[in-house]
Amino acid sequence: MVRVGLIGFGMAGQAFHSPVIRGVAGMELACILERRGTRAQEKYPAIRVARTLDELLADKQIQLCVIATPNDSHFDLAKACLLAGRDVVVDKPFAPTLAESTELVRLAAERGRLITVYQDRRWDGDFATIKKIAHSGDLGTIVEYECRFDRFRLEPKPNAWREKADQPAAGVLFDLGPHVIDQALVLFGEPKSITASAFCQRETSKVDDSFDVCLEYPGLRAVGRARIIAYAPGPHFLIHGTKGSFVKYGMDPQEARLRADQYPQGTDWGPDWGKEAEELWGTLSLVGEPSLKVKTERGDYRGFYANVRDAIEKKTPLEVTPEQALRTMRAVMLAHKSSRERRTVEWSETTE
Numbered sequence: 001m002v003r004v005g006l007i008g009f010g011m012a013g014q015a016f017h018s019p020v021i022r023g024v025a026g027m028e029l030a031c032i033l034e035r036r037g038t039r040a041q042e043k044y045p046a047i048r049v050a051r052t053l054d055e056l057l058a059d060k061q062i063q064l065c066v067i068a069t070p071n072d073s074h075f076d077l078a079k080a081c082l083l084a085g086r087d088v089v090v091d092k093p094f095a096p097t098l099a100e101s102t103e104l105v106r107l108a109a110e111r112g113r114l115i116t117v118y119q120d121r122r123w124d125g126d127f128a129t130i131k132k133i134a135h136s137g138d139l140g141t142i143v144e145y146e147c148r149f150d151r152f153r154l155e156p157k158p159n160a161w162r163e164k165a166d167q168p169a170a171g172v173l174f175d176l177g178p179h180v181i182d183q184a185l186v187l188f189g190e191p192k193s194i195t196a197s198a199f200c201q202r203e204t205s206k207v208d209d210s211f212d213v214c215l216e217y218p219g220l221r222a223v224g225r226a227r228i229i230a231y232a233p234g235p236h237f238l239i240h241g242t243k244g245s246f247v248k249y250g251m252d253p254q255e256a257r258l259r260a261d262q263y264p265q266g267t268d269w270g271p272d273w274g275k276e277a278e279e280l281w282g283t284l285s286l287v288g289e290p291s292l293k294v295k296t297e298r299g300d301y302r303g304f305y306a307n308v309r310d311a312i313e314k315k316t317p318l319e320v321t322p323e324q325a326l327r328t329m330r331a332v333m334l335a336h337k338s339s340r341e342r343r344t345v346e347w348s349e350t351t352e
Helices: 011-022 039-043 053-057 071-083 098-111 125-136 177-188 254-259 302-314 322-341
Strands: 002-007 027-033 048-050 064-067 087-091 115-118 142-150 193-199 210-217 220-227 237-241 244-248 282-286 292-294
Touching: 002 011, 002 053, 002 302, 011 027, 011 039, 011 087, 011 254, 011 302, 027 053, 048 053, 053 071, 064 071, 071 087, 071 098, 087 098, 087 302, 098 115, 098 322, 115 302, 115 322, 125 177, 125 237, 125 244, 125 282, 142 177, 177 210, 177 220, 177 322, 193 322, 210 322
Parallel strands: 002 027, 002 064, 027 048, 064 087, 087 115, 142 220
Antiparallel strands: 142 237, 193 210, 210 220, 237 244, 244 282, 282 292
């Protein structure tokens, strides 16, 4: 049994970590660090609530610490947990800078501890479908790939730290960028260059609320986009190849259910968890053949924590390795540099 201490009980801790951890056999959510308020105690009355990090770490049987706090605290908290001899999961983004992320990886290796980043979108059903199609060869040579996160929010959320100009690592490029960039890197590897623009669609936004990021490869462009004013969303995924195209509308259903507390208790989530409605299946159009619907693979974010459990107990290789986490952070920071300097940056450049 891997005993887990969850640090932070905002939206990330409540919706994306605590229920998923509790849904994995062989994991126990043993303690939640909530510095103020009573949400954790109300939701999980049987779980111990700590008010300080020292109080959580005083329980020597907690082996894994999960950091689900604002981005500017990731480095200090992860470092403290590693120095206390604990394995660590950090919510994305890894840390506000590549240097801090690299230091955490170095420290984890020095201490013989596990460290990884919660790239849960790898366990989206539609991304699993995209991987199968991209690797099948059915589309021929892929020349264009696009992933979009379209939303419609005309006003910033009140008091949301992600939307405050004085908050380090704020803005949507730090928030959603790690998702779309990590997925592109999983599919295609390191690009030769990055061109990006992080901008504001809303007049009231204090930090970027939208972005375009283009990862350029020989003969291929992989584009990630996010929009805050998109009442009629575009395709979530789009792939064009020399033998055809694949177009997929709609988002994986897991996020909406987790945010709405619509998930089973315990570890048996049933065969319908993560299954997508047929009307949202993507369309595969191949040259000379009728278009057909492709059943979306079943998504399950519990796969991330099941892999972490096995990495701790059985030394199974991590799905999200520290090296991959650093690669994603390098791309995020280069995208910021490209947007800031209004130019294409090479992969080999420094991130400053």
